[in-house]
Every structure is written in C-alpha cells, then in structure tokens.
Amino acid sequence: MHRTGELYGQFQTLDQQKETAALGMWIFLVTEVLFFGGMFLTYTINRHAYSAAFGMGSNTLDIYLGGFNTVVLILSSLTMAMGVWSAQVGKKSLVTSFLILTLILGGVFLGVKVVEYKQKFDHHLIPGQNFDISYCAKNPNACTDLSPKARETEDKQLEEAERLDPNLNSHAQLYFSLYFGMTGLHALHMIVGAGLLLWLLKESVGGRFGPAYNTPVEIVGLYWHFVDIVWIYLFPLLYLIDRKAGR
Amino acid sequence: MPRDHYLNATYGIRSWLLTTDHKRIALLYLASVTFFFFIGGTFASLIRIHLLTPNGFLVTPEMYNRLFTMHGVAMIFFFLIPSIPAVLGNFLIPIMIGAKDLAFPKINLLSWYIYLIGGSFVLYSFMTGGLDTGWTFYTPLSSVYSNSAVTPAVIGIFINGFSSILTGLNFIVTVHTMRAPGMTWFRLPLFVWAHYATSLVMILGTPVIAITLLLAGLERMFHLGFFNPALGGDPILFQHLFWFYSHPAVYIMILPAMGVISEIIPTFARKPIFGYSFIAGSSIAIAVIGFVVWAHHMFLTGEATYAAIAFSFLSYVVAIPSAIKVFNWTSTLYKGSISYDTPMLYALGFIGLFLVGGLTGLFLACLGLDIHIHDTYFVVAHFHYIMVGGAVMGYVGGLHFWWPKITGKLYPEFLARIAAVTLFIGFNLTFFPQFILGYLGMPRRYHTYPPEFQVLNVMSTAGSSILALGYLLPMCYLVWSMRYGKIAGPNPWPATGLEWKTDSPPLTENFHVTPHVDWEPYDFKNRKDLGLEAGAPLAPAHGDD
Numbered sequence: 001m002h003r004t005g006e007l008y009g010q011f012q013t014l015d016q017q018k019e020t021a022a023l024g025m026w027i028f029l030v031t032e033v034l035f036f037g038g039m040f041l042t043y044t045i046n047r048h049a050y051s052a053a054f055g056m057g058s059n060t061l062d063i064y065l066g067g068f069n070t071v072v073l074i075l076s077s078l079t080m081a082m083g084v085w086s087a088q089v090g091k092k093s094l095v096t097s098f099l100i101l102t103l104i105l106g107g108v109f110l111g112v113k114v115v116e117y118k119q120k121f122d123h124h125l126i127p128g129q130n131f132d133i134s135y136c137a138k139n140p141n142a143c144t145d146l147s148p149k150a151r152e153t154e155d156k157q158l159e160e161a162e163r164l165d166p167n168l169n170s171h172a173q174l175y176f177s178l179y180f181g182m183t184g185l186h187a188l189h190m191i192v193g194a195g196l197l198l199w200l201l202k203e204s205v206g207g208r209f210g211p212a213y214n215t216p217v218e219i220v221g222l223y224w225h226f227v228d229i230v231w232i233y234l235f236p237l238l239y240l241i242d243r244k245a246g247r
Numbered sequence: 248m249p250r251d252h253y254l255n256a257t258y259g260i261r262s263w264l265l266t267t268d269h270k271r272i273a274l275l276y277l278a279s280v281t282f283f284f285f286i287g288g289t290f291a292s293l294i295r296i297h298l299l300t301p302n303g304f305l306v307t308p309e310m311y312n313r314l315f316t317m318h319g320v321a322m323i324f325f326f327l328i329p330s331i332p333a334v335l336g337n338f339l340i341p342i343m344i345g346a347k348d349l350a351f352p353k354i355n356l357l358s359w360y361i362y363l364i365g366g367s368f369v370l371y372s373f374m375t376g377g378l379d380t381g382w383t384f385y386t387p388l389s390s391v392y393s394n395s396a397v398t399p400a401v402i403g404i405f406i407n408g409f410s411s412i413l414t415g416l417n418f419i420v421t422v423h424t425m426r427a428p429g430m431t432w433f434r435l436p437l438f439v440w441a442h443y444a445t446s447l448v449m450i451l452g453t454p455v456i457a458i459t460l461l462l463a464g465l466e467r468m469f470h471l472g473f474f475n476p477a478l479g480g481d482p483i484l485f486q487h488l489f490w491f492y493s494h495p496a497v498y499i500m501i502l503p504a505m506g507v508i509s510e511i512i513p514t515f516a517r518k519p520i521f522g523y524s525f526i527a528g529s530s531i532a533i534a535v536i537g538f539v540v541w542a543h544h545m546f547l548t549g550e551a552t553y554a555a556i557a558f559s560f561l562s563y564v565v566a567i568p569s570a571i572k573v574f575n576w577t578s579t580l581y582k583g584s585i586s587y588d589t590p591m592l593y594a595l596g597f598i599g600l601f602l603v604g605g606l607t608g609l610f611l612a613c614l615g616l617d618i619h620i621h622d623t624y625f626v627v628a629h630f631h632y633i634m635v636g637g638a639v640m641g642y643v644g645g646l647h648f649w650w651p652k653i654t655g656k657l658y659p660e661f662l663a664r665i666a667a668v669t670l671f672i673g674f675n676l677t678f679f680p681q682f683i684l685g686y687l688g689m690p691r692r693y694h695t696y697p698p699e700f701q702v703l704n705v706m707s708t709a710g711s712s713i714l715a716l717g718y719l720l721p722m723c724y725l726v727w728s729m730r731y732g733k734i735a736g737p738n739p740w741p742a743t744g745l746e747w748k749t750d751s752p753p754l755t756e757n758f759h760v761t762p763h764v765d766w767e768p769y770d771f772k773n774r775k776d777l778g779l780e781a782g783a784p785l786a787p788a789h790g791d792d
Contacts, residue, residue, distance in 0.1 A: 010341075010348035010425070012761070020350045020424040027416045031454045038458030038488055042473055045484055127471055170472065171479045177471040181462070 018215050025219040029226045032189075036230055039185065043178045043237060050171040052164035055242035056133060057175030059157060060125060062116060066239040069112050070231065076105035077228045084221045087204075087214035095217065096204045102224065103197045106190055113187055117180075119145065125176055133172035134158055157244060179238055186234060189227045196220045248655050248734055249750040256755045267352035268755055273338035274653075275359050280330050281722075283366065286373075287321035290314050292715060295677075295708040301698045311694035312379035313395065319382030321373075324404050325366055327638055328496060331503035332449075333362075333414055335645045336442045338653060340418060342746040342753060343436050345427025345762040350420040358413040365407030372400035381692065383493070386474035386485045390466040401464040408457040411499075415449030418442055427745075429764035436744050436768060437526050441506025444530035448495045448502070448537065456492035459485065483548055490541035498537040501601075501633055502530055504641025505572055508594045511648050512576050514742040515591035516583025517779065519769040522575040529568035536565040546617050555614055562612035569605055573598060588740070589660060592667040593644025600636025600674065604629060607682065622692075625685025628678045636674055643670070643721060650725060651739050655752040656732030662724050670717030676710025741777040743769050748776075 011017040047054045083098035120126060123143060124135035136143035137155050146154070162168050200220055203209065209217050253270045256262075263271060294314050297305040306314065337355065341348050349355050372378055375396045380389040389397050422435070422443050435443075462473045463485065472478025474485040513520040520526065542550060542558040576598055585591070607629040610616050620626065644667075651657055680703040689696050696704065738747040743766075749758050771779060 009756075010346065010350070010352060016424055020420055023423060024351060024416060024420045027419055027450060031412050031416070031450045034451055035454035035458050038455050038462070041488070042462065042484060045481060046473075046479075049481070050479060127469065167479060174472050174479050177465075177473060181465065 021215050021219055022222070025222050029222065032226060036182075036185070039178065039182050040233070040237075043182065046171075046174055046178065047237075047241075050165060050174065051242070052161040053133075053168050053171030054175045056157060056161040056168065057172045057179065058239060058242055059154065059244055060120075060123070060133075060136075061179075061239050062119065063239055063243065065112055065116050066235055069109050070235050072105050072109050072112070073228050073231050076102050076109070077225050079105060080221050080224045084214065084217050087209040087217045088211055090211045092204075092207050092210060095209050096201065099197055099201045099204055099217075103194060103201065106194050106197070110187060110190055110194075113183065120176070127173045127177045127180070131169070131173045131176070133169050134162075153244060182234055182238070186227065186230055189230070193220075193224050193227055196223065249752070249754070251754060252655065252750060252752040253755045254655075254752055265356075267348070267356055269337050269341050269349050269352065269355055270653075270753065270755075272355050272359055273334050276329060276333040276337060276362070279359075279362065279366065280326050280334060283321050283325035284330075284718075287318050287326055288715065288718065290318035290321065292711060294318060295711040297694065298696070298704050299708050301696055301701055303694045306694075308694045309379065312381075312692070313377035315692055316379055316381050317373055317377050320369060320378075320400060320404070322634075323382055323496070323500075324407055325362075325369065327500040327634060328411055329362060329414070330500075330642045331507065331638070331645060332418070332442060332445055332499070333358075333410075335507065335642070335649060336418065336438075336445075336503060337414070339649065339746055340421060340439055340442060341425065342749065342757050343439055343744055344422065344425060344430050345745050345758065345764065346421065346425035347756045347758075349417050350425055351417050354413050355417055358410040358417070361410040361413070362407055365403045365405075365410065368399045368403030368406060370403075372396040372398075372403065375399070383489060384460065384463060385489075386463055386466065386480075386482050387476065390463050391475055391477075398464060398467055401460050401467070405457050405460045405464065408453045408460075411449050412453045412457075415446035415453070418446040419450065427762050427764055430745075431764075433524065433527070434764055434766075434768050435527075436506075437509035437520065437523070437530075438503075438506035438744075440527040441502045441509065441530045444534040445499050445502045445506075447531075447534045448499050451538065452492040452495040452499070455488060456496075459488040459492070483545070483550075486545055486548060487542065490544045491538075494541040494544060495534075495537045497630070497633065498533055500638045501641075502533060504597065504638045504645075505530065507641040507645035507648070508576060508597050509572075510742070510744065511590045511594040511644060512579050513769045513771070514648075514740050515588055515594070516580050516585050517771050518579055518583040519767075519771060520575065521578035521581075522571075523768060525571050526575050529571045532568040533565060536561065536568070540565055540612075543612050543617075546614060547621050559612055559614045563609065566605060566609055566612075569601075573602060573605075587664075589658075589663040589667055590644050590648035592664060592671075593640050593647065596667065596671045597637060597640045597644065600632050600640060600671075604632030604636055607632065620685055622690055623685035624681040624689045624691055627691045628681035628685060631678045631681070635678070640670070640674075643667075643718075646725070647721070648740075649746075650728070651735030652746055652751045652753070654729050654732070655735055655750075656728045657735045657739060658721075658728040658732055659724050662720065666717055666720040666724075669713060669720065673710050673713030673715075673717050677707050677714050678710070680704070680706045680710075738777070741779065743771060743774060743777065 007014055008017060011020070079098045079101040083095055083102060086094035086098055124130050124132045132138070136146065136151065137158050140151060143151065165171055197220065200217060203216065253268055263275065266272060293305060294311070297303045297311060297314075303311065337349070378393065378395040378397045378400050380393050380395070380397055384397075384401065389401070422439060426435075465471055466473050466475060466480075472480040474480045474482050476482055509520060509526055540558060540562045542554060543562045546555055607625070611620065611626060611629060647658065647663060684700055684703050687700070689700055735751050737749065737751050741747065745762060745764065748762065766774060771777065
C-alpha cells in the first residue's frame with residue numbers, strides 16, 4: 001500500500017495520478033446514473049399507468065420520517081464537503097471529525113429506513129402473498145401507530161382509489177415493489193459508502209490526508225454526494241407526488 | 248528475442264493470477280474467452296446437426312430451445328463482448344498510446360475476476376439443465392413461465408456486466424490521461440478511437456441491462472410484477488430496456504473489429520489510411536446514433552407508427568458512418584502496394600462479409616419488409632454476417648496481426664492463409680443459405696422445418712463443419728508457434744504504430760524510455776525507421792514463400 005502522495009508505477013506525475021482518479025470516479029457515477037435510470041423509467045411508466053394505486057401507495061409512506069431522512073442526508077453531504085475542505089486546507093484533525101459526523105448521519109439515515117421498512121412489514125405492505133393495501137383499513141387494531149385522523153383520510157382515499165382502479169391491490173403491490181427496489185438499491189449504496197468512509201477514517205487517523213494528498217477523500221466525497229442526489233430524486237417521487245393530508 | 252520481457256519477468260501461478268500487468272491480464276482474458284467460444288461453438292454444432300433433417304433427429308424440442316439459448320448467451324455475453332476489447336484492447340491500448348499500463352491496473356484485474364464469477368454462474372446454469380428463454384430473456388417467459396435454470400444465468404450476466412463497465416471505464420480514463428508526450432488525439436491509432444467509442448457504449452449501455460436483468464431476476468425470485476402483465480407490469484417495457492442495451496451491444500462487438508481492420512489495411516497496403524478523421528469520427532457517430540435505434544427490434548410489438556418510422560429512419564442513418572468506413576478502407580487499398588499476408592486476408596474477408604451483413608441490416612430496418620422477414624432465418628443470417636463475418640473475423644485477424652507482438656514468435660504463414668480461406672468459405676456456406684431460408688419463410692428458433700427446406704439446411708450444416716475446422720486450425724498452429732515459431736523481431740510487417748517500436752514481446756513497462764511522438768499516424772512515406780524504400784519491393788516477414 002502506498003503512503004501519502006506516492007506515485008503509482010503507471011503514472012508520470014502526481015497531478016496526472018489525481019486527475020485520473022477523479023475522472024474515473026466521474027465516469028463511474030455516469031454509469032450509476034444509467035443504472036438507477038432503468039428503475040426510474042420503470043417507476044415513471046407505471047406511475048403514469050396506475051396513478052390511483054401509486055398515489056395510494058405514496059400516501060401510506062411516513063412523510064415525517066422521509067422528510068427527516070432527507071434533512072439528515074443533506075447535512076451529511078455538508079459534513080462530507082467540509083471534510084474534503086479541511087483536507088485541502090490541511091486541518092488534519094477536522095478531517096477525522098467531519099468523516100465521523102458523516103458516518104453518523106449516514107447511520108441515522110439507515111436506522112430510520114429500518115424503522116420505515118418494519119412499519120411496512122407490520123402493515124402487510126411487503127410485496128408477496130400477504131400484501132394487502134387495505135390491511136390497515138380492515139384491521140384498525142393492528143395499525144395503532146397511525147393517528148385516527150390519518151387513518152380516516154386513508155380510508156377515504158382507499159375508497160376513492162378502489163373506485164378508480166379495480167385492480168388496486170395488484171398495482172399498489174407494483175408500487176411497493178418499486179419502493180423497496182429503489183430505496184433498497186439506494187440503501188445498498190449508502191452501506192458501500194459507509195464502508196468507504198470507514199476506510200477513509202482509518203487512513204485519516206494516521207494523518208494521511210492534507211493539502212498535498214487528499215484524492216481519496218475527494219473521490220469518496222463525489223460518490224457520497226451522488227448517493228445523496230439519488231435520494232433527492234427518490235424522496236419527491238416516492239413520498240410527495242399526489243400526497244393528501246395524512247401521515 | 249529480447250532478454251527481458253513481460254512473459255519472463257516473473258514466474259509461477261501467483262504471478263499470473265495476481266498480476267496487474269495489462270498484457271498478462273489480456274492473456275488471462277484470451278484463455279477464458281476462448282473457453283467460452285468453444286462452449287458456444289459446441290452448442291452451435293449441435294444445433295446444426297439437429298437441423299440436418301426436417302424433423303430434427305438429435306435432441307428433443309425442449310433441449311433444442313436450451314441449445315440455441317445457451318449458444319447465444321455464451322457467445323454474446325462471454326465471448327463477443329469481451330473478445331477484442333478485453334484481449335487485444337487490453338494488450339494494445341497502453342502500448343499504442345505510449346503508456347506503461349492502463350489507468351487502473353488493479354481494477355483491470357478485478358474486471359477479469361468479475362468475468363470469471365459471472366461466467367461460473369452461467370456455467371452452473373448450463374450444467375443444471377440450461378435455460379430456454381432465448382438470449383433475449385423476454386418476460387414473462389423468463390420471469391414466470393420458463394421451467395429452466397434462468398435465475399443463475401441472469402445473476403451471471405448481471406455480474407458479468409460490471410466487468411464490461413470497468414473495462415470501458417478504464418479505457419476511457421486511460422485514453423484521456425495516459426497518452427505519451429506528443430500523442431495528440433488525432434495521432435491516436437484508429438484502433439484506439441474505435442475502443443474509445445466502444446467504451447462509451449459499454450459505460451452507458453451496460454448499467455441499463457444490469458438493472459433490467461436485476462428487475463427480471465427479482466420478478467422471478469419474489470414473484471413481483473415489473474414486467475408481468477398478469478400483475479400489471481409491462482413486458483414491452485422490458486423489451487425497450489433490453490434493446491436499449493442490446494442493440495448498442497452490437498456496436499460493442501463490431502466497433503473494435505473495425506478498429507482492427509483500420510490497422511491492418513494500411514499496413515498491408517503500405518499506404519496512409521484514407522480519411523483518418525472520418526474513420527475516427529464515424530466510430531463516435533456509430534456509438535452515439537447506435538443508442539437511438541433500439542426499437543427497430545420491436546416493429547411487430549404494436550409500437551406507435553410514428554415512433555416506428557423514426558426508429559426506421561435512424562436505423563438507416565446509423566448505416567452512414569459504417570459505410571464511410573468501408574469506403575475509406577477500399578480507398579486506402581487503391582494504388583496501394585498490397586500484400587496478401589494472413590491478417591490482410593481476414594481484413595479483406597471482413598470488408599466483404601460486413602458489407603453483406605450491413606446491407607441486409609437495411610432490409611430489416613425497412614418497416615414494410617421487416618414484417619415479412621422478422622424472426623426468420625434472414626435475421627439469423629444477417630447478424631451472423633455482422634457478428635461472425637465481422638466481429639470474429641476481425642478478432643482472429645487481429646490475433647494474427649499482433650501475435651508476433653504478443654508472443655514474440657511468427658506463426659506458420661502458409662497454414663494461416665489456408666485457415667483464413669477455410670474460414671471464409673465455411674462461413675459463407677453456413678450462413679448464405681440462411682438468407683434464402685429466411686426469405687422463403689423459415690422462422691428462427693424452430694426445431695423442425697418443412698422438407699422442401701432440407702437442401703439449404705444441409706448446405707448450412709456442411710458449411711458449419713468447414714467453419715469449425717477453420718477455427719480449430721489457428722488454435723493448433725498458434726499454440727504450436729509459441730514454442731516453435733520463428734523469432735518475430737520488433738516490427739515484422741512492418742507497421743507504423745507505437746506498439747511496433749518496442750520489443751516483441753514487450754517489457755513489463757512496455758517501453759525502455761517513455762516515447763515521444765513526433766510523427767503522424769500511418770505515415771509510411773516519411774518513416775525512415777521502417778526500412779521501406781520508396782518503390783522497393785518489401786521483404787516478407789515470413790520465410791516460407
């Protein structure tokens with residue numbers, strides 16, 4: 001493993017080495033855009049075809065948890081950017097602190113996601129044999145975590161949606177397949193990002209990153225911002241479109 | 248032979264399996280794609296034997312479906328897509344631009360391991376009964392109804408996609424940042440331009456097939472409904488996503504072969520290539536336009552008429568840059584000092600076969616005609632003219648052209664010429680009758696046919712055995728030449744590229760000193776170092792004629 005600023009054999013200069021690494025990450029992110037793009041397209045087309053069912057699905061998501069997570073993730077991007085900045089200006093101990101902060105915020109995001117997934121599980125909203133979009137309407141006692149007011153709006157909406165779409169349950173299941181597919185893939189990227197942050201942290205404690213050498217912090221930063229931006233698109237698509245007052 | 252080179256730099260199995268030298272990784276790829284080529288070839292032979300009689304006599308109908316599917320999967324995803332880029336591109340791009348290695352040598356090795364892991368899943372699928380969906384994996388057949396080992400195959404192709412993405416990424420970054428002093432963009436060999444264009448398609452298309460197969464795989468494993476109409480999903484959406492990659496994937500397979508041909512033609516015509524910038528630009532144009540023609544595979548799915556017209560028109564447009572290349576190659580030959588060495592035979596064969604393949608592609612892009620010949624043997628013949636007549640001819644030709652550089656040895660020229668001619672004859676005998684069969688209405692993927700088609704089918708099967716011979720022959724003498732071949736020297740042809748200025752085989756670092764490029768590409772006239780006197784006859788590289 002090479003130490004601070006050492007030149008790899010295939011390069012002529014350090015600048016060339018840094019430029020190469022950054023370009024590599026940018027191109028990787030381009031491939032990621034297309035990777036997520038396939039799912040976004042599948043979502044868009046089905047949303048267009050089954051807007052009632054997708055609206056219904058959207059309304060069962062918890063906007064407070066989703067909104068909180070959005071703020072958490074934006075903050076984590078800020079701390080990541082601060083980490084890169086501290087490396088560039090040579091504040092070595094700050095690098096470590098900001099990386100830890102970023103890691104914590106990423107952990108909070110994933111923790112909240114677990115809470116949300118658990119709730120969907122309890123409400124029979126996991127695609128499969130027991131999927132039932134009207135489960136909470138049929139079994140109010142099983143959904144005590146919802147406020148009475150929220151349930152009332154939801155029941156009304158369900159009635160409306162069932163009128164518009166006779167195959168509501170099947171199409172709502174499609175919504176949740178995409179919800180879990182897209183947020184799951186995003187969460188997987190978060191976990192990979194957390195792994196990268198741990199690696200950076202290990203190196204940063206050794207005081208490796210400074211003005212002369214900070215390429216890894218910079219390119220992991222690029223990745224982290226990208227994962228953040230994906231969520232900035234996921235949040236409105238999954239949570240906000242067609243939202244009525246409710247939970 | 249030079250005293251030190253990349254082959255004798257270190258010894259032992261570890262020095263190969265953990266190497267980051269792009270040349271050694273290229274050889275690892277060479278071994279593995281050859282393995283898949285012979286697996287896919289075996290399936291093809293079984294298909295052809297089965298079709299000797301109208302009712303088929305070798306396998307059951309179910310097995311027949313599995314054979315053509317496994318043939319397609321092995322050949323497309325595990326041979327054609329990695330073949331030229333991962334073997335010849337990997338070996339040559341750093342040397343051609345004067346670099347010591349690719350930009351990311353470890354990622355290069357990683358991409359080979361990813362290929363192996365993906366390949367293992369697919370082999371597991373083959374060994375547990377195979378799959379019968381066709382290489383196209385159309386849903387809901389692949390995601391619901393097929394009772395075969397679809398899941399491991401889908402996982403394998405998904406994983407293998409990342410190998411292709413990483414190779415493309417590595418090439419693009421390498422061409423941008425690793426060029427030697429004086430190696431400007433318009434001094435790059437056309438082989439590098441072709442690979443740059445290929446890499447663009449790899450990084451932009453492959454992620455889409457990855458996510459599409461992931462969704463189809465999830466649909467199969469967890470009974471979800473993304474593409475299953477019974478659950479509200481849209482099978483046409485699958486086809487759009489699939490062809491969004493799989494049509495450009497055709498250009499992943501053919502563009503590198505065009506790059507090979509652009510190197511061989513000027514070398515054996517001893518003339519600068521005609522219209523360098525047009526050939527370079529046409530590679531990029533093919534990559535770009537290639538992304539907006541995909542729905543011509545779906546004219547019969549009931550897509551909107553105006554959309555179909557647009558896709559038909561764009562499919563005609565993408566033929567223009569391909570035609571530019573063919574015209575420029577033939578113009579290069581004009582008044583050239585042509586010698587018919589083996590690589591040149593492959594290159595000339597390529598031009599002819601690609602021309603037939605390309606023009607019949609226009610038949611298929613024509614809205615009205617496509618209804619008649621859609622899903623017939625006409626399509627099968629068309630894409631085998633492009634893929635086998637084009638891509639594989641380019642690959643084998645390139646392998647011969649750079650074999651002296653890779654191994655430092657010459658292959659037996661006479662045998663090699665015989666093999667090239669055998670391949671050409673065998674190929675045409677196999678696939679030309681299929682044009683006629685298709686035009687007469689024989690559908691693809693059927694295990695039986697009416698008796699009146701038997702003569703043409705027997706011709707095709709006979710041709711395929713000649714074709715097989717044409718592939719086995721180079722296998723034998725190329726391996727033989729590694730030990731017994733004559734010493735090649737740095738530049739046996741002679742050719743103008745930077746790769747011919749270093750030793751054969753090259754050093755691990757490729758060059759003794761970083762080269763400084765101050766000449767134009769393919770400049771046979773002003774390159775005194777090639778030993779070419781104006782008008783003087785050329786000393787042949789090989790000794791036996």
